[in-house]
Amino acid sequence: MFNDITYKVCTNCSEWFEMNDENFxxxxxxxxxxxxxYCKQCSSKKAKKWCDDNPEITKAAKRKYNKSPKGRPKLAxxxxxxxxxxxxxxxxxxxxxxxYEWRRKRDMNKKHEISATEWESCKKYFNDCCAYCGITExxxxxxxxQNLHKEHVNHRGANDLSNCIPSCRICNSSKWAKDFxxxxxxxxxxxxxxxxxxxxxxxxxxxxxxxx
Numbered sequence: 001m002f003n004d005i006t007y008k009v010c011t012n013c014s015e016w017f018e019m020n021d022e023n024f025x026x027x028x029x030x031x032x033x034x035x036x037x038y039c040k041q042c043s044s045k046k047a048k049k050w051c052d053d054n055p056e057i058t059k060a061a062k063r064k065y066n067k068s069p070k071g072r073p074k075l076a077x078x079x080x081x082x083x084x085x086x087x088x089x090x091x092x093x094x095x096x097x098x099x100y101e102w103r104r105k106r107d108m109n110k111k112h113e114i115s116a117t118e119w120e121s122c123k124k125y126f127n128d129c130c131a132y133c134g135i136t137e138x139x140x141x142x143x144x145x146q147n148l149h150k151e152h153v154n155h156r157g158a159n160d161l162s163n164c165i166p167s168c169r170i171c172n173s174s175k176w177a178k179d180f181x182x183x184x185x186x187x188x189x190x191x192x193x194x195x196x197x198x199x200x201x202x203x204x205x206x207x208x209x210x211x212x
Contacts (some may be wrong), residue, residue, distance in 0.1 A: 010039035010044070067178070073187050079174060080189050090171075092145075113159045114150060121210035122202075123148060123166045130168035131199050132175070133190035140168045153180050153203060161207045165199055 008019035017039055019022035024035035025043055029088035051058040060108055065071040092099060113211035114122075128137045130148060137148045152159075155177040166173070171190070175183045184191060184199070 008033065008035065010042055011037040011038065012042040015039065045155065055136065058145050067182070069187075071180075076174075076187065079170070083170065103204075114161055114164055115212055118161050118210055118212055119150065120206070122161060122164060125202060125206065125210070126166050126198070129166070130171055131165040131195060132167055132171040132184060132188075133204075134192075135168045137166075144169045151175070153199070155179075161211050164207075165202060 006019045007016045008024060009016050019023050019033060019035060023039055025040060026034060027036045030036070038046065056182065066075045079088070082091075123137065128148075129135060130140065131151070134141070140146060140148055146169045148166040148168060149172045151172055153163050153165055157163040184196060
């Protein structure tokens with residue numbers, strides 16, 4: 001302690017800092033002073049190095065967090081911010097080869113048994129809009145560079161019209177293999193009760209009107 005201020009040395013860089021939340025992360029298991037032994041800067045560097053050295057574990061942990069009740073709203077809000085400030089589209093332009101290969105592998109494992117007429121009827125039922133967010137197919141082409149996708153509502157379900165709705169590329173990518181109720185609920189920024197009702201009505205009965 002110096003001038004009534006308590007200091008703590010970082011055991012990694014050996015620098016002295018004021019012992020407070022600004023310089024050290026809280027560690028409740030440390031009964032001595034309640035803080036981690038490393039300063040925040042060293043802690044961040046060590047965490048980054050560990051993540052770089054253990055990419056598969058890091059990815060698995062991130063996927064688990066993104067599916068959690070705490071992580072889903074943050075993921076949706078972050079995706080919305082990226083769309084609004086253009087970062088999402090910049091990333092797509094700079095990673096075209098990666099995205100092409102990712103879509104190719106995904107499509108190898110997900111085929112639809114839907115005729116062209118059935119697909120047009122499905123899109124028309126949803127007013128040629130993404131069933132999740134309401135963006136039109138024309139807007140999807142202009143803003144996202146792709147037409148509406150044939151979306152598997154149940155990732156492990158049927159490949160026919162009974163399990164298909166139109167989805168824009170962004171919603172299609174965001175949902176990925178999530179269960180419908182896990183993806184499309186009040187935590188989803190694009191959620192509306194009206195769209196939810198229409199999707200369920202299509203999947204439970206109305207698709208039969210257009211199935212060949």
